[in-house]
Amino acid sequence: MIEAAKPAAGHAVVLLPPALVNLFPGAERRVELAASRVDEVITALDARWPGMRDRLCDSRPSIRRHINVFVDGERANLDTAISAGAEVFIITAISGG
């Protein structure tokens, strides 16, 4: 179990699922980054690990059907706002296997 320790000032903490991290050598389960919307979180992740956006989002664009994103415990979409200190949980849905 990874912990959502308090992030640096102005940053959100993003927790990534193991099946995603395994696809990107060097990727980490816990990431701190600055973002004001979920879409900016995805952009920041893709900048660190090129190709990660394609794994999380489709071309509509929207979060993939079997990927769930929660911001501070609430189901989110790409437009959901992120406040400093927020916890963004990206998980693989149980339906995806």
Added chain:
Amino acid sequence: MGEKVLLLVGTKKGAFILSSDTSRSSWSLRGPFCDTWPINHVVGDSASGAIYAAGGNEWFGPAVWKTTDFGESWTHSSEGLSYPPEEEPIKMVWSLAPAARGAGKTLYAGVQPAGLFRSDDGGASWHHLSGLRDHPSRPEWQPGGAGLILHGLVPHPEDEKQLWVAISAAGVFHTADGGETWEPRNRGTRADFNPEDQRYPEFGQCVHCLVTAPGMPDRLYQQNHCGMYRSDDGGRGWESIEAGLPSSFGFPAAVHPRDPDTLYLVPLNGDIAGRYMPEARAAVWRTRDGGRSWDALRRGLPQQNVFYGVLRQAMATDRLDPAGVYFGTGSGSLYASADEGESWTCVAEHLPTITSVETLVI
């Protein structure tokens, strides 16, 4: 060091690679690769030695995987592998084909919903050859049982501008200008599922597998949902060659590496009869005369209670002499013949459902 034969196997839970020396009498298996993603097609590019695996994962979408060290390490990419935002997103990659003169860098990918992509950098990035989906027939393409998939890719062996594709259930299409414009090539193939007076349409046939013959670029064979066919004019016209087969229904077809008249099929008992081996006895059917006559090859194959099928990309030949022939079943068994189909051995079993089999001799 002598040559090695690799069997590249796609399954519902990852890719596998079997290897043997050229005697093909003993095989070792490695896998599953590709993080156990559903993999529809695994191909080797003899020009570069790279192996590519096409698939898609319900969580993470479509991608093409690649290894340049025969499976020890893999990367994946779907950069550029997408449609415009207003269109249904791509679900999976279904088929791959290295270009005949691609110098190890160019390959094609067929996807679901049906469309065609090309990479010129060894699978690192892709671009859409949109001319196919711009064809006026596209709004009328209907999905087959596996969805609306582009599962067949046949690059012309000499003319890099020519390519045939097979789409279920839109039929065979051909381009002579590198993918900008396309024409349907289905004349003579049936659509038994249509009303009686519409059974030979210009497009809409349910092609199951499309292959070309060695040394005869304009000879094509296709196993169709409704019949087995040969064309000797690049698909402009098709002739039924199903007389002598136990069924007109089946999925894969594999051509001999040197003899354009020799073809292998696995007819199944029928589309509404269970889609397993006829009489529940396993057989590969071979023609040596371009489809005029057929023989059942059964030695070493189980002859009772066989209720498996073989999917459209799950049979292949190798380039050795005598040629090896291979097929994988929906029940996860892999059979090999090192003598052009005369005798068979089961070289792997209990695998996930096998979606594809290809060979690479290195």
